[in-house]
Amino acid sequence: MTHRVSVLTVPESAWFKSSYSSGEGGECVEVAAASAAVLVRDSKQPAGAGLAFGPEAWAGFVRMAAGR
Known part of the structure; x- marks a missing residue:
């Protein structure tokens, strides 16, 4: 399922x-x-394009980044 969320x-x-x-x-x-998502944006361009990740994808990224 795709969710559209604007930053x-x-x-x-x-x-x-x-x-x-x-x-x-x-x-x-x-x-x-x-x-429905975790949003990520560039702090220097907050009104610019952003990324949206599903909760499972974000949790996997955080686990990987933390080395777990």
């Missing part, structure tokens, strides 16, 4: 950066949880 329909308060982000203008992504 523009998610409130700004829902977006967060990794605690590893320095806040000094480096390359960062922001993540927000929507009802």
Whole structure:
């Protein structure tokens, strides 16, 4: 099943950066949880294109990134 979720329909308060982000203008992504997907966007272009991942795909990515 495909769910269409716009990064523009998610409130700004829902977006967060990794605690590893320095806040000094480096390359960062922001993540927000929507009802049917996890959204990812470029922190320097928040109104630009974003990516949406299903919950299972996002959980697999996080496990892989964490080395588990």
